[in-house]
Amino acid sequence: MAVYTEVADDQLDAFLAEYDIGEPQSCKGIAEGVENSNYMLATTRGTYFLTLYEKRVDPRDLPFFLGLMDHLAARGIPCPTPLHGRDGRALRTLADRPAAIITFLPGLWPRRILVDHCGPVGTALARLHLAASDFAQKRPNALSVAGWRPLMDASRERAHEVAPGLADELRTDLAALERDWPADLPAGVIHADLFQDNVLFLHDKLSGLIDFYFACNDLLAYDIAVCLNAWCFEPDRSFNVTKARALVGGYQQVRPLSAAERAALPLLARGAAMRFLLTRLYDWLHTPPGAMVKRKDPMECLAWLRFHRSIASADGYGL
Numbered sequence: 001m002a003v004y005t006e007v008a009d010d011q012l013d014a015f016l017a018e019y020d021i022g023e024p025q026s027c028k029g030i031a032e033g034v035e036n037s038n039y040m041l042a043t044t045r046g047t048y049f050l051t052l053y054e055k056r057v058d059p060r061d062l063p064f065f066l067g068l069m070d071h072l073a074a075r076g077i078p079c080p081t082p083l084h085g086r087d088g089r090a091l092r093t094l095a096d097r098p099a100a101i102i103t104f105l106p107g108l109w110p111r112r113i114l115v116d117h118c119g120p121v122g123t124a125l126a127r128l129h130l131a132a133s134d135f136a137q138k139r140p141n142a143l144s145v146a147g148w149r150p151l152m153d154a155s156r157e158r159a160h161e162v163a164p165g166l167a168d169e170l171r172t173d174l175a176a177l178e179r180d181w182p183a184d185l186p187a188g189v190i191h192a193d194l195f196q197d198n199v200l201f202l203h204d205k206l207s208g209l210i211d212f213y214f215a216c217n218d219l220l221a222y223d224i225a226v227c228l229n230a231w232c233f234e235p236d237r238s239f240n241v242t243k244a245r246a247l248v249g250g251y252q253q254v255r256p257l258s259a260a261e262r263a264a265l266p267l268l269a270r271g272a273a274m275r276f277l278l279t280r281l282y283d284w285l286h287t288p289p290g291a292m293v294k295r296k297d298p299m300e301c302l303a304w305l306r307f308h309r310s311i312a313s314a315d316g317y318g319l
């Protein structure tokens, strides 16, 4: 259960006294999620989402994440809005942790991805990119190509515990990605983790984009590449070109891709598969037994990576 930090009643009362959102009625821990402690907070005025940021979030990044949500919500993106206290601050301290209250969005994330989910996800992603284009704060992507070798080094010696020969297999991919990674494609603020559990739907309509805690500045097309991995593979790990067409089609209704972005998609998708493989591999090997963190399967990403390796152009995705 993702409640690492318990909040005592008097701590909550003192915290809420800084806001103008009524009296607390209940504050229930939310079991899902692994990074932070999350609570559904009901007050006499409404329902809110309270997060206490745990150790994997660098507190120095929080003004970027909260400022970005403010910026996007003000431009009509269906993302949570941070609540500001009477002193104007959205970020404060609760139970010795950095903490913030954000609006509670309606909807549920889709347990089974359908083609009909993919178009709206692409469209929402493109809108996010455009809406963030005048966001002033910057946050480099620590998990882009320059960050992959150190991550690999941290797992190399034990990678065979996950799959025999894994480190050797990844060596060639990593070298190719480092050599060919594009530098001159359109860049801006990206979500960087728009997986199915970060998109809410209500009555078949996209109702929310959440979890901006990997957002950063990077290539816009890389965000599409993340989504090709996250949304277009079936549980049997086969690639679904209909989903890819819907996703990229939805994106291009709002922001058409340049020829160079289109051409770069196979490499970017291979890179995105590498990024999630390496963080999952690291967590797999370094999470102590009994920890509350639910580990995700790195082998799923290896299947994605192998597929993208075999794709020569965007045509290979049915685009």
Ligand SMILES: Nc1ncnc2c1ncn2[C@@H]1O[C@H](COP(=O)(O)OP(=O)(O)OP(=O)(O)O)[C@@H](O)[C@H]1O
Binding pocket: 002, 030, 032, 033, 034, 035, 036, 037, 038, 049, 080, 102, 103, 104, 105, 106, 109, 197, 210, 211, 213
């Ligand atoms: N603003 C929000 N409104 C409504 N539900 C939300 C909101 N933010 C998150 N949730 C829901 O709360 C749960 C936990 O959130 P989330 O997944 O962001 O947690 P997390 O600790 O950051 O973990 P992770 O990074 O692993 O996803 C999820 O079920 C998500 O759908």
Ligand SMILES: N[C@@H](CCO)C(=O)O
Binding pocket: 193, 195, 276, 279, 280, 296
């Ligand atoms: N979306 C990530 C988990 C971190 O949010 C993954 O699937 O590995």
